[in-house]
Amino acid sequence: MMKKMMNKSKDVVTQLLSGIVFAHEDILERLPKTGIIVRRQRVADQVAVISGGGTGHEPAHSGYVGENLLAASINGPIFTPPTREEILMGIEEANQGQGVFLVIKNFEADVTNFLEAEEEAIKRGISVKHVIVNDDCSIEKANFKKRRRGVAGTIFVHKIVAGAAAEGMTLDDLARLAEEVVASLNTLGVALAPGTLPGTENSQFQLAQNEISFGIGIHGEAGYREEPLESSEKLANELVNKLKTQYRLTRGSQLAILVNGLGSTPYMELAIFSNDVRRLLELEGIQIKFKKMGNFMTSLNMAGVSLTFLELKEDKWLHYLMLPTDAYGW
Amino acid sequence: MMKKMMNKSKDVVTQLLSGIVFAHEDILERLPKTGIIVRRQRVADQVAVISGGGTGHEPAHSGYVGENLLAASINGPIFTPPTREEILMGIEEANQGQGVFLVIKNFEADVTNFLEAEEEAIKRGISVKHVIVNDDCSIEKANFKKRRRGVAGTIFVHKIVAGAAAEGMTLDDLARLAEEVVASLNTLGVALAPGTLPGTENSQFQLAQNEISFGIGIHGEAGYREEPLESSEKLANELVNKLKTQYRLTRGSQLAILVNGLGSTPYMELAIFSNDVRRLLELEGIQIKFKKMGNFMTSLNMAGVSLTFLELKEDKWLHYLMLPTDAYGW
Numbered sequence: 001m002m003k004k005m006m007n008k009s010k011d012v013v014t015q016l017l018s019g020i021v022f023a024h025e026d027i028l029e030r031l032p033k034t035g036i037i038v039r040r041q042r043v044a045d046q047v048a049v050i051s052g053g054g055t056g057h058e059p060a061h062s063g064y065v066g067e068n069l070l071a072a073s074i075n076g077p078i079f080t081p082p083t084r085e086e087i088l089m090g091i092e093e094a095n096q097g098q099g100v101f102l103v104i105k106n107f108e109a110d111v112t113n114f115l116e117a118e119e120e121a122i123k124r125g126i127s128v129k130h131v132i133v134n135d136d137c138s139i140e141k142a143n144f145k146k147r148r149r150g151v152a153g154t155i156f157v158h159k160i161v162a163g164a165a166a167e168g169m170t171l172d173d174l175a176r177l178a179e180e181v182v183a184s185l186n187t188l189g190v191a192l193a194p195g196t197l198p199g200t201e202n203s204q205f206q207l208a209q210n211e212i213s214f215g216i217g218i219h220g221e222a223g224y225r226e227e228p229l230e231s232s233e234k235l236a237n238e239l240v241n242k243l244k245t246q247y248r249l250t251r252g253s254q255l256a257i258l259v260n261g262l263g264s265t266p267y268m269e270l271a272i273f274s275n276d277v278r279r280l281l282e283l284e285g286i287q288i289k290f291k292k293m294g295n296f297m298t299s300l301n302m303a304g305v306s307l308t309f310l311e312l313k314e315d316k317w318l319h320y321l322m323l324p325t326d327a328y329g330w
Numbered sequence: 331m332m333k334k335m336m337n338k339s340k341d342v343v344t345q346l347l348s349g350i351v352f353a354h355e356d357i358l359e360r361l362p363k364t365g366i367i368v369r370r371q372r373v374a375d376q377v378a379v380i381s382g383g384g385t386g387h388e389p390a391h392s393g394y395v396g397e398n399l400l401a402a403s404i405n406g407p408i409f410t411p412p413t414r415e416e417i418l419m420g421i422e423e424a425n426q427g428q429g430v431f432l433v434i435k436n437f438e439a440d441v442t443n444f445l446e447a448e449e450e451a452i453k454r455g456i457s458v459k460h461v462i463v464n465d466d467c468s469i470e471k472a473n474f475k476k477r478r479r480g481v482a483g484t485i486f487v488h489k490i491v492a493g494a495a496a497e498g499m500t501l502d503d504l505a506r507l508a509e510e511v512v513a514s515l516n517t518l519g520v521a522l523a524p525g526t527l528p529g530t531e532n533s534q535f536q537l538a539q540n541e542i543s544f545g546i547g548i549h550g551e552a553g554y555r556e557e558p559l560e561s562s563e564k565l566a567n568e569l570v571n572k573l574k575t576q577y578r579l580t581r582g583s584q585l586a587i588l589v590n591g592l593g594s595t596p597y598m599e600l601a602i603f604s605n606d607v608r609r610l611l612e613l614e615g616i617q618i619k620f621k622k623m624g625n626f627m628t629s630l631n632m633a634g635v636s637l638t639f640l641e642l643k644e645d646k647w648l649h650y651l652m653l654p655t656d657a658y659g660w
Contacts, residue, residue, distance in 0.1 A: 003522045003523070003539075003540060003541075003542060003559045003633075004522075004559075004599055005522070005559070005562040005565060005595070005599040005600075005602060005603045005635065006561070006562050006599060006602050007561045007562050007563050007602065007606075012598070012602065015562075015601070015602045015605050015606075016598050016601045016602055016605075017601075018601075018605045018608075019600070019601030019602055019603070019604040019605035019608075019623070020601050022604060022605055022608045022621070023589075023601065023604055023621055023622075023623040055598070056598065058596070058597035058598055058601070059597060192333045192334075192335070193333070209333075210333065211333075212333060229333045229334075229335070231336070231337045232335040232336050232337050232345075233337050235335060259353075263594075263596050263597075264593075264594035264595075264596070264631065264633070265335070265594075265631075266388070266593050266594070266628065266630050266631050267388035267389060267593075267625070267628065268342070268346050268385070268386065268388055268630065269334055269335040269336060270335075270349070271345070271346045271347075271348075271349030271350050271353065271388070272335060272336050272337065272342065272345045272346055272349055273335045273349070274349040274352060274353055275345050275346075275348045275349035275352055276337070276345075278348075278349075278352045291352070291353055292353075293349070293353040295597070295625075298596065298597065300596050300598065301594065301595075301596050303333075303594070305335065
């Protein structure tokens with residue numbers, strides 16, 4: 001059994017959420033006996049943007065609840081989406097009369113539960129729309145299809161859509177904006193070491209001592225190719241080139257980038273890798289107008305990194321990314 | 331060799347600092363070819379507070395450079411303090427005419443280099459004072475002496491002293507304030523897994539599969555006692571009780587607490603542990619007036635946690651802790 005600072009397995013999620021709300025009680029509160037974390041300050045006259053998913057991705061998603069960001073996050077068991085009932089309760093709680101916008105990561109169970117909750121909320125008279133984030137541009141080993149799961153780039157969608165909502169954008173316009181952002185968003189992740197789930201001693205997949213795995217998911221899913229890690233520079237080169245194939249970038253193209261640690265990778269390595277990404281993009285004259293570096297959407301104790309590109313198609317997107325927030329994970 | 335996202339060993343620190351400044355270029359700049367990171371915005375008419383030490387503790391110390399916080403951090407090689415010359419250069423760069431206050435962690439080489447730089451700066455006509463932070467209340471295995479190294483609690487000293495400086499406190503008064511804060515500050519750390527230094531494949535110390543080590547340092551130093559990790563609750567109980575022996579806490583005593591991850595411990599475990607600390611203190615009627623939870627002073631890829639208590643002897647300390655800042659590590 002891996003050493004973990006935990007108590008009984010059945011209490012992990014409730015104690016996790018209690019700890020998060022304790023640490024950030026000035027901005028967050030938890031609806032009793034639920035996985036729903038809401039912003040203390042309710043803001044009328046704007047669409048409430050909410051997101052959620054399984055736990056194990058901290059600071060996602062509660063870390064994105066706050067000023068100019070989410071009104072609530074709905075948190076399920078580890079790596080398991082919240083139930084339709086809890087999502088519905090979150091929608092009803094967050095709605096301030098202007099409707100609710102859902103940011104959903106593209107995993108089958110997440111999509112099913114969120115869309116069923118949306119349908120029920122609409123029946124109950126609440127205006128609800130959604131976007132499905134599918135930024136993962138890795139490919140299936142078997143058939144070379146793109147996986148298109150929702151991964152770390154999701155936090156850019158949160159920030160842009162919620163920023164627009166805070167400035168009064170309507171639900172219909174938010175849905176259009178969100179689709180445009182998702183269409184410009186791509187992420188590729190690599191594991192240096194697999195994670196372990198609480199209560200188990202087995203790693204989620206196997207990696208040779210010197211190998212890394214390209215295209216891993218955020219739930220400990222193995223990647224599509226294993227190869228040796230030669231250097232940060234070569235890894236940055238590989239990821240930048242793979243991401244570039246998703247765009248028609250030219251000199252002067254404007255990007256927002258996200259270097260996301262998967263949980264147990266030291267800040268030192270994230271910084272060195274970020275520096276390599278910067279050098280590669282500078283060489284090509286691509287402008288990095290916005291960047292974030294840190295642990296934003298983790299996979300428990302997995303070691304590794306993901307790189308996200310968002311091509312900034314409109315100046316407004318940068319404006320929304322730069323709005324101030326008190327959300328603890330941003 | 332452990333897999334690390336790095337390039338040549340000789341480039342680790344310079345690429346680390348480049349990456350940090352790239353990610354935070356709106357607030358930070360690096361003096362070319364040095365380990366000195368300064369706040370872009372220079373503020374006249376106040377004492378400049380600066381700190382520093384070896385790298386490998388990210389986000390310390392560059393993460394505490396910013397509004398109402400440090401004017402500069404001086405960064406050395408991994409786990410090795412900066413030279414006297416670089417510290418002196420940092421003092422001269424940061425000084426805006428009101429003098430410079432140094433926050434030094436209590437490790438022999440750090441103290442020597444910082445005090446020699448202070449002496450030389452004074453010779454050159456700059457007013458300089460310092461505090462030596464010694465919050466580690468663990469004990470030596472051999473002789474039961476307190477180690478009194480400077481560890482994670484140092485960030486509370488940064489915030490309080492720099493907040494007071496930002497509000498115009500004089501150098502002499504800052505020195506008195508800093509001594510009072512350090513006298514109320516205690517930290518105890520525990521490793522769940524040792525770290526590894528870049529370029530080596532050996533762990534810094536050995537731990538049995540189910541054991542944890544009490545009283546570890548932030549440079550991978552082994553602790554004073556190994557025992558099995560039974561639960562987060564028991565660990566919290568042990569650390570809270572050990573820290574309480576440093577104070578005369580009664581119902582209504584006011585604490586600021588810091589739950590600091592050592593680098594590779596998942597946020598989930600920090601939150602569960604924090605929740606246990608909260609419950610224990612609540613049971614005794616001790617008031618937690620301020621808290622921070624996250625990775626603030628790490629030890630590369632060590633897994634584990636430290637707990638810091640600061641007894642809030644004056645309301646002003648809480649005020650300084652709560653001042654807004656743009657420093658990326660706070």
